[in-house]
Amino acid sequence: MTDPAYPLFYTFHFYLFGVIALASALAFVTRKSPVAAALWLVNVMFALAALYVMLDAHFIAAIQVLVYAGAIMVVFLFVIMLLNLGHPSEIADARGKWGKMAAGVLGLILLAEIAVVSGTRVRPEWVVPRGEMNRLLAEKGAIGVVADPLFTRYLLAFELTSILLLIAIVGAVALGRRSDHTTDPAEESAHAG
């Protein structure tokens, strides 16, 4: 089981955080209380961040915690608390027998996908040689490693993504505004026309 290329210390922590992430994910989908479920999701984020650190992706790990655990999940909690969601069966995405079965089948498909991906051989040119990341970290710093390709080689994709986000923000604002003024349906259709 142990890969001779990795020390026991590394392997141990990989499995430790992997188990934590999987167990928390299971708890996340099975908890009835929305707040408890949200907190288990935060725990998944943490375990994933730890795994990112083990892959020498320090920056991604910090951003994972900062953005997902620190901002998005706080807003989720805020909304859950504000709405004080009622019975769990009303808010579940997969309702009834057929919904649950569809969810189960989808999960199995994803599991099969993981099995296929982990079984395929990775081309050697895709693999970063060991110690390469440490050299880059020492040379450019934790952020430079990410920022350098992002703002040179992948600049177009980066800018397109930011425009996509901008569109999403504008859309959210537009939706929020419309629900604010839906007092007169006639007036609204006039606006739409």
Add this chain to the structure above:
Amino acid sequence: MSELLLLQVANPQVVASSTGVFLIATLVKMLVVFTLYMVGVALLTLAERKISAWIQDRHGPNRVGPHGLLQPAADGLKNIMKEETYPDAAYKPLFILAPAMAFLPALTAWAVIPFASPLPTRWGLIPMVVADLPIGFLFILALTSLGVYGIVLAGWSSNNKYSLLGGLRSSAQMVSYEIAMGLSTIPVLLLAGNVTLSVIIDQQAHGLYNILNLTIAFFIFMVAAFAETNRLPFDLPEAESELIAGYHTEYSAMKFSFFFIAEYANMVTASALMATLFFGGWDIPISGWENAAPYTVLKTVATAAMFAAKVMFFIFVFMWIRWTLPRFRYDQLMSLGWKFMLPLALGYIVVIASVMLGLDASGIEYGPLYGLALFGVNLALVMILFVMVDHGRIISPAYGRLDPRELEKLRAMRQRSTLARRPDARAPVGPPKAARVTGGTP
């Protein structure tokens, strides 16, 4: 090669490379930092009461021990002996977890804050930071963003409407000010070119301190730090005149006092961050001897004392402001965060980046001259911001008196706007809109 390694290990001026030394040194550092931190936090409760008494011209606690020095021990004992109560409707797992979650992020953030110059030992040079992570500062940002969970969950799990309102206020407040806080530190990172705190300290030691380089960023950071620690004037989550005690209404005994420990712990961490990011961390101002290569134990002790002094100064500022300023209203808090601090922080990033670009293009190396140029720009910006633009509207001294002419003008404006709102003279002169009670949840 192995010979060289042995030599290195023996040399006290070279960073220790042995794993065993690293592990033991880290353990010792963790113990020392944790102990000092916890004792310091306990003593801070006394400091707060003493300083408040001094500000209000009272004596403060002076019965337990000499000059009341044992008051924290008495308080701790009292809180441990008290009965722990659990509300019937509380969600117990989170009710118990919440106080710890409020406190842990502040404690963990100390892992990356350097607190002294490296210590030479016979096993090699030991850096005086528990873990010098490559992401340094981002680690702190990530952790402090988690501090909100403790308060929010305490508010929610208590199942009490006052607690819930406190928790909601806190989550809105912390999410809002976190953005300003993160943006205000971007100029610091721009200047240092790295996110490691030791590099940020080094950069300040070789030029001017960031308080001179980046004055406005410091002010934004300080205001955001006050909001993040839920201290007055931003203590809306526990506003006792509106919410009883806010998120910790239902807590008793040691769990109650844990929220106070968390508050003081957050305060110490915020003070340490301000000292590190803007006041050079453990660097002793002007003198350059503590940064030079032959490190001695004396230098470590002196720099640690310097760092402690800087941190304590900021803790004093926290307390000073708490006992001086009244609480903000909720809408004031939100508009200050979103409409003033956020655009200001964004604009400041652009200004600093352009000034740096100009300085780099004109071939000035990083050093005192570079810092002076930045300081000049900052001086101009501070004048523009606080004197011309602000004009006493946002930042006015507590003792400030209104000019009679200004007062007359404001009265005229108020009359005009009141008339404009009610053109109908026959309208009832009853209580205006503002006096309507807006309580009552659905």
